[in-house]
Amino acid sequence: MEWFVAPEYWLSRLVFQRALAVVYLFAFLTAALQFRALIGRRGMLPVPHLVARVPFREAPSVFHLHYSDRFFALWAWAGCAVSVALAAGVDSRVPLWAGMLLWLLPWALYLSIVNVGQTWYSFGWESLLLEVGFVAVFLGNGTVAPPIVVLFLLRWILFRVEFGAGLIKLRGDACWRKLTCLDYHHETQPMPGPLSWFFHRLPKPLHRVEVAANHVTQLIVPVLLFTPQPVATAAAALMIVTQLWLVLSGNFAWLNWLTVVLALSAVRFPAHAPRTAGAPLWYEVVVLAVAVGLVALSRQPVRNMISRGQIMNRSFDPLHLVNTYGAFGTVSRTRYEVVIEGTAQEVPRRDADWREYEFKGKPGDPRRWPRQYAPYHLRLDWLMWFAALSPGYAAPWFGALVERLLENDRDTLRLLRRCPFPAHAPPRYVRARLFRYRFTTWRELRETGACWERVYVREFLPPTRLADPVVRSR
Template sequence: MDWFTVSDYWLGRLLFQRALAGVYLLAFLGAALQFRALIGERGMLPVPRFTGRTGFRRAPSLFQLHYSDRFFAGCAWTGAALAAALLAGVGDLLPLGASMLLWAAVWALYLSIVNVGQTWYGFGWETLLLEAGFLAVFLGNDETGPPLLVLVLLRWLLFRVEFGAGLIKWRGDACWRKLTCLDHHHETQPMPGPLSRAFHHLPKPVHRVEVAANHLTQLVVPVLLFTPQPVAGCAAALMIATQLWLVLSGNFAWLNWLTIVLALPALDLGRFTGGHRDPGAPLWFEVLVLAVTAGLLALSYRPARNLLSRRQLMNTSYDPLRLVNSYGAFGSVTRQRQEVVVEGTSDSRPREESDWRAYEFRGKPGDPRRRPRQFAPYHLRLDWMMWFVGLSPAYARPWFGAFLQRLLQGDRDTLRLLRTVPFPSGSPPRYVRARLYRYRFSTRRELRETGEWWQRAFVRDYWPPTRLDGAGEPRS
């Protein structure tokens, strides 16, 4: 079919596939390096316990068939190796069918991880990576031009990401409509970056412009993705610029980078690169793409209806393969930052005057003198969940007690997730506790006089002093 492929988008496809492979690589590396303490056999939320109560149909995964830490590590490192191969361009060196199988293998491996990851993998960018990765399987390689239908599906995905995020804000917290949310958000976001304090201290009129620009980019610009070039390309470029602004202002794992990746195929690059050889597509590939497109359009009904609903849901999957999902973020913005600080002591009896020493996390604020670091697009899963713990104890209920237990045991896999451990693994503390503090960014004068990036005030005890009982279980 003459209309099936569009040669002008060959460079956009190349950039999309290579960049997507890079995101996959980071995702698999994070899984390989963090899983043992989080979902391993002796983790806080073990996979075998999850698969024992959740069947394959609800959570399809290789680990439903077999699980061991060694097998999980093998799958994660295999996924990283395959992603690195795709990043290097191996997909364009293989026959079309083999290239598709390579992309499908990476998608299936990561789906297997996400579907047993539980709380630790409950973030919107996990399903976003899977949905984009599934579409990449059918985008072809150098043997065929980019299929028009798949390019349209990629724009439909980008539209849902941006438009869904815009609607959830407009329907949610009133501060988005009043243009005041960024008076607080840069300070209270889950994991501030090195420039977040500077963004927070921008003049309030600049914050108003930021919010207004966000509404424009998320509620108006996405519609232009479905217009002819060069308008659609300009819309994609504006989205990329907005996402780069967000990259500078905080740590949102690979969410912003993946949104940029999704915008790449929509850029009007053909006018700058000239034509490209379009070898067409084999009949079997055309039939397969048509069938997949029809299936994905049918699955799009519920996410599309969700966009129109007054009870719009954020980051929701409607099928166990996570093929078409809903997205959104920060429908509400917290006004105050509350952080849980975990401490331990070797004293035989815990008192207020005991020698309590704090555990420092890699990205989560702790020591007020420590400047926030840049970690995105790498995802620090424990640090992110600690932000939710500060919002409500309900987020901590499934796993926080197990986390403290592993600190008391000096569990090496858990300690590797932390930046500073005040007790060596061979001599863990006798007691641990958690306390809740209110944090705010220091003013320029406070930073200059104290060297502290944060000012904090004690709120209350969050978790009482806890030790291990004779059976090795935590006991207050």
């Protein structure tokens, strides 16, 4: 069937596939390097505890069959290896069916991780990677031209990502309608980047222009993805520019980069298409059957998107095949941070020698400038931002974090930038305090060299030691 393929998009497919493989690599690398402290056998939320109470049908994962830290590590590093192979183009050097199996492999590997990741893997970009990764399985390789149906499925995902995010903003915080949200967002976002201070200090009229441009990009431009070329390419290009602007202004793991990858699939590059064989019948049947199934599953996300009670970042099936997305339906006006400290003294007085633990990405020392980590995902740092918003977010895992710090647990300390205590002498007590943070002004930056100013608010966790019967935040 001639209508089935779009050979003019061969370079779009190539760029999309190689870039998606790189995103997969960051996802698996994050899992491999952080899992022991987060969900390992002695982690804050251990996988064995989850699989003991959650049936396989609700969260399909290989770890229902077997779990050990060594097995999980092998699983995650295998994902890294497959991602590198796909980025190198191995899928184009094998038959069509083998290339599809190669693309199915990282999706299956990562699905098993996400479905046991619990709150550490509750972010929208986890489901987005799985949904995009599943559709990518049917995009084919160099032996056939790209199927037009699959290309439109990728645009459908991109449309829901952008349009859903635009709708949740209009329905949510009034500052989006008043064009004032960026007066706060760069300062209060989960993990500021090295340029966030400068973005925050842009003139307020420019902030309003940014918000208005965001509304246009998320509510009008996505519709143009389904128009003929070159309009669709122009729409995708605008989305790419917007996402790169977000990359510069913050640290959102691989969300922005994956959205850029999606937009690249809609760009028609001016390149001569190589000659390919016709698509085999079995391939056409499989692609069309999958497309029909995904369109049918899209009913719930669409109903959610047009509902006044729209929710963000929700999966409607355990395989994460079709999901709903959105971000920042509300914007915090004030930034709070939980600062964790320890002391080796026997009596935890207020004037004791309290030493602060330093995290890699989240604000701590007011003089330490934010770093760029995305697309790598610092999961603990992100959850610490949620903990500062409300202790309820931290209730399942914060007590375990404090316990590991009191033990100088090696895997947990690897998630931090610096532990103030030597390995052989863990702290006697650990406490947590809540501070209000704000970006300094130009004058304050020149005078103090500090990019943050912080003020003590209240106690988050009283001084706690291992002998205490209960270790939890309150």
